[in-house]
Amino acid sequence: MGLKIRNEVKVGAVALVTILAFIYLYNYLKGKDLFTSTASYYVLYNDIGGLTESNPVEISGFKAGVVQSIHLVNDGSGRIFVELSISKDYKLPTGSIAEITPASLIAGMKIRILFGQGPGFYTNRDTIPGKLAASLFELIENEFIPVKDKISNLISNLDSAITGINQILTPEFTKDLRGSMANLNNTTATVSDVLGSGEKDLKKIIADLSAFTSTISANSGRIDTAIGNFRTITDSLAAADIYGAISGLRMSLMETKKLLENINEGKGSAGQFVTNDSLYSNLTSSLASLDRLLTDLRENPKRYVHFSLFGRK
Secondary structure (H helix, E strand, O other), rough: OHHHHHHHHHHHHHHHHHHHHHHHHHHHHOOOOOOOOOOEEEEEEEEEOOOOOOEEEEEOOOEEEEEEEEEOOOOOOOEEEEEEEEOOOOOEEEOOOOEEEOOOOOEEEEEEEEOOOOOOOOOOOOOOEEEEEOOOOOOHHHHHHHHHHHHHHHHHHHHHHHHHHHOOOHHHHHHHHHHHHHHHHHHHHHHHHHHOHHHHHHHHHHHHHHHHHHHHHHOOHHHHHHHHHHHHHHHHHHOHHHHHHHHHHHHHHHHHHHHHHHHHHOOOOHHHHHHHHHHHHHHHHHHHHHHHHHHHHHHHHHHHOOOOOOOOO
C-alpha cells in the first residue's frame, strides 16, 4: 500500500511539474515573464497596423516589455484598446508616446516608446497616448510615386526618340551612311599610308623641334636678359613725356608753317627778299659793283692806298 502511495505521489508531482512548466512556457511564448515584476499601461489606437499580442515593446531599441492584450472598444468608435506589460525597472516620463512601427523589413510590428519631457512619470494602469507610424511600404510608395512619374516620362521620351530615329534610319540613309563609312575607311587608310611614307620626315621634324627647344633652353639666360632690356625700354617709354614732346613738335610745325606763309606773303625781310624782284636786283647790282671795286683794288692798289717811308708828299 505504501509503495502505491509513493508511486501516485510521484505521478502527481510529475504531472504538477509538467503543468507548471507548460504554463510557464505558454506565458514565455506570449512574452510574459512570471518571475519579473511588470506594470501595465493602456493605449488607445485608431489603427494598429497588424500589431498582435506578444509583439515586443522597446525603449531606445531595448526590449522592455510585450503587448499583453488587444481588444476592440465596443463603443462604435472603432478604436483598439492595447495593454502593454513593461518591466517596473523602466519608468515612463509623462508625455511619452507608444508608437507602433514595423519590426523588420519582412514582417511583424512592434511598439517603440518615445520618451516625453515630463514632469513626473506614468504609473501602473495609466493610459498613455499612442500613434501608428507610417509603414515601410507606405514610405517606399510615397517615395516611389515621384520616381515612377519620372520613369514614365523618361520612357515616353525614349519612345519618342526611338520613333524619330526609326524615321531617320531609312534605307536610303543607311545606304548613304555605309558609303560614308567606306569613304572614311579609305581616308583612314590613305592617311596611314601618308604617315608611313613620311615617317622619316616626321621624325626629322620632331628631332629638329627637340633641338630647337634645347637651344632655347640653353639660351634661356640670354632670352631673359633680352626680355629684361625690352621691359626696361618699354618702362622708359612709358615714363617719358611722349605726349609733351609730340605737343611741342606740333607747335614747332605750326610756327614753321606760319613763317613760310609770311615769307610767301612777302612779310619781313625774308619775305621781301623772296617776293620782291627789285630788292633782289638791287642786291645783285650792289654785289656786282662790290666785285668790280675789289677787282680794281687788287689791280690798282696805289690808286686807293698811299704809303711812304718818309711820310706823305
